[in-house]
Amino acid sequence: MTTSPRTRRDGTETRALARRTALRLFTEQGYEATSLRQIADELGINKASLYYYFDSKEAILQSLFDERGTEAEQLLTWLREQPRAPELLEAAVLRWVDSCTAEKLQGIRFMTANPLVARTLTGRPGGDRIVAGLTHFADELAALLPDPSPQNVMLLRMAVLSINAAVSAAPPTGIGDDDVIAAARRAARAVLAEIRGGGPIEPPPRSP
Amino acid sequence: MTTSPRTRRDGTETRALARRTALRLFTEQGYEATSLRQIADELGINKASLYYYFDSKEAILQSLFDERGTEAEQLLTWLREQPRAPELLEAAVLRWVDSCTAEKLQGIRFMTANPLVARTLTGRPGGDRIVAGLTHFADELAALLPDPSPQNVMLLRMAVLSINAAVSAAPPTGIGDDDVIAAARRAARAVLAEIRGGGPIEPPPRSP
DNA sequence: GTCTATACGGTGATAGAC
């Protein structure tokens, strides 16, 4: 081995810092519009030094996807072991929405800013696991719909992606992460209610 | 003049075709990932010939924004001459949603695929009039909210942008434009109801 | 209007010294 414990530790720290920097720049400017030179400059290192930590620019992207790629899959695993019930629909959607912490929001922001970039990694291991995982998640939930009309399937997908919609709708500044997440939750519930009721009118609860 | 009527007519047709081709490629692959060579190839002309119709790649982008930039402004103009009333909120949002024809959807798809590209044109005349116009629209509507809390402002913005959310949520194929628009409308109404009621439960209609 | 040829810069990436 050529790496001592000390250099190894410094290395992984720099690598982690590079990932965070890349994530920020990719989110602000887009993946294609961000050059390796720019990332290196912000890190205070030379452009070529980045290649010590990553094999290519695409490898940086890949590592960002890998970091957060398992979440959607875990959600899917959880869903498949739940007993089928009408309440599962709302429970599952809200489980996903509520799992979104303020830290996870930056991942959503990155994906929202680069909606097409996932296709760059298609075919490779761990490519677009987030997108694919959420898609499968929504598709599996669609089987629970009493009326799986195209519109209702669409509304279900919109409920699942309410966090993304909230991030897209949020102005660049002035609204805190908490309110973004809370708004996403309320929107998801409202859309789910629309699917159930076919309209805003809910039958009043009846006690026997 | 160096252009005869005949060449002039052919020219504007080619220009229009180039715009449509660019719009499609920008939507499929992204603005930065699409090269002028690619656009020229699909048109069956040389790369350099594009510069007869457009001064630069950015000029192509600009022309696409100009084509659909006035709609949000017209909406804003309409809003400002409406009498203030509680029903104006939902009426205004639905006016925007319902104005979305199947043809207009491709504009939304382009913007959804290139969320950051509007900033490329900021400062220039007619830059991001769509985004800015819709933002102003939502902000003006926010003044009509009984409770303009950050969450409610967020929800209002999400209702206005429900078309964008629907486009983002729609799978690449399998769902028609009509269902996408219809789902957006239902989602917008559901979110507006959530703002009004603060919850999915609506009081049942009471006849005196 | 369309072409060929070319200029120019920036990009991702590699080799090798230290």
Added chain:
DNA sequence: GTCTATCACCGTATAGAC
């Protein structure tokens, strides 16, 4: 680990013949 130097390539854009 970080650097300098260098590479091939592709991007936009221009000049000028036809």
